[in-house]
Amino acid sequence: MTEKLHTPVIAWFDAHARDLPWRRPEAGPWGVMVSEFMLQQTPVSRVLPVYEEWLARWPRPADLAKEAPGEAVRAWGRLGYPRRALRLHGAAVAITERHGGDVPTDHAQLLALPGIGEYTAAAVASFAYGQRHAVLDTNVRRVFARAVTGVQYPPNATTAAERRLARELLPADEKTAARWAAASMELGALVCTAKNEGCARCPIAAQCAWRLAGKPEHEGPPRRGQTYAGTDRQVRGKLLAVLREAHAPVPQAVLDRVWHEPVQRARALDGLVTDGLVEPLAGGLYRLPLS
DNA sequence: GAGTCGTGGTT
DNA sequence: TAACCAAGACT
Known part of the structure; x- marks a missing residue:
């Protein structure tokens, strides 16, 4: 098999x-x-x-x-x-x-x-x-979900069943296993993509469980969508963009211009400091971390 | 285990 | 256009 x-x-x-x-x-x-x-x-x-x-x-x-x-x-x-x-x-x-x-x-x-x-x-x-490991990224998971399991998409989080399957499919020979890891990932990246799967170009279309089943649509809860506009992540991104461009410490007042809402703005800046992405200095100045 | 964490191209 | 998606890690 x-x-x-x-x-x-x-x-x-x-x-x-x-x-x-x-x-x-x-x-x-x-x-x-x-x-x-x-x-x-x-x-x-x-x-x-x-x-x-x-x-x-x-x-x-x-x-x-x-x-x-x-x-x-x-x-x-x-x-x-x-x-x-x-x-x-x-x-x-x-x-x-x-x-x-x-x-x-x-x-x-x-x-x-x-x-x-x-x-x-x-x-x-x-x-x-060149070692023999199960390399289970989103591309490989999608290829396995379709070719072997016969479903359109893998679960949201990697499951024990997926890990077991990946280990079972791993070639015994070390060099071949490393080649297989790169090849199965590339297949998911170039051919068996999330949308517009290219079965006409797929080397294992003849054996693909999902294709043979008539490509049934994904069932179950919608696959989590990530909204971005208005989130702390967006504010963090704007703050850090200012600090990346600056080559001297930046006053708080300059950072304040990136976002109108003060509570969220402060929370985002505090989060960046907590994460070690931003270093606060005396006098309300900020910069990228020196240490 | 669910949330959080950036950004920009594609549909 | 809003939603989806892109070789995950960490709490």
Whole structure:
């Protein structure tokens, strides 16, 4: 059963994989790790220019570790979820202190780094070091949901059943497993997308349980929509945008202009300080964190 | 386990 | 146009 998936998907990957900079040999484990942080909830097209900038500026973990965390936040630009920049900086510090400046090869040691969870630990171990891990991201989950389980979409949160399935489908051979991880993810990213699934281009359309069932529509509760306008997140984004552009401490009065409602504005700024994304100074001044 | 956390392109 | 979506992590 499983070989009927592995072989065509990997062959398709060999023919259609995108030439992404973090897939080139010269990227190395650090390049893979940086890309994985940036790609969390963020499209490839927006990551590409920032990735190139980061790797040119900080080619090794120790280079980033020497910087102020605020510089990482500034260089993050408008990628979104700027706590990732802080965590990546923290991971670089930990790698420099605990692992001699080299991205660890061990899954448990990767998982212990800030900003690295179940997915990213498996992804770095697999993509950078060729190890055998179930790499279960939103693309792979969708491919499995359709091809194997026969439903349009996976559950909102990753389930034990999905993890078990991913382990069962993992090729025994280490190199093949790593190839399969990248290939199944790419298939979900390019062909078996959330909307407009491209069955005509799919290498496993003939075996796809969902297609064979007549592509039944998703049942159950609507898949959570995330509103943004008017939320604290939007206010945080506006505040941080001002601080990213500034190269000197910013007075409170300048920050006050980004949002009219004072209670929400104060709550958002306080949250940024709590998260370590903003450093308050004496005299009502604010800046990106120096330490 | 449900909420929170950015941003911009696509439909 | 409002909603959906994009290689999740953390509390």
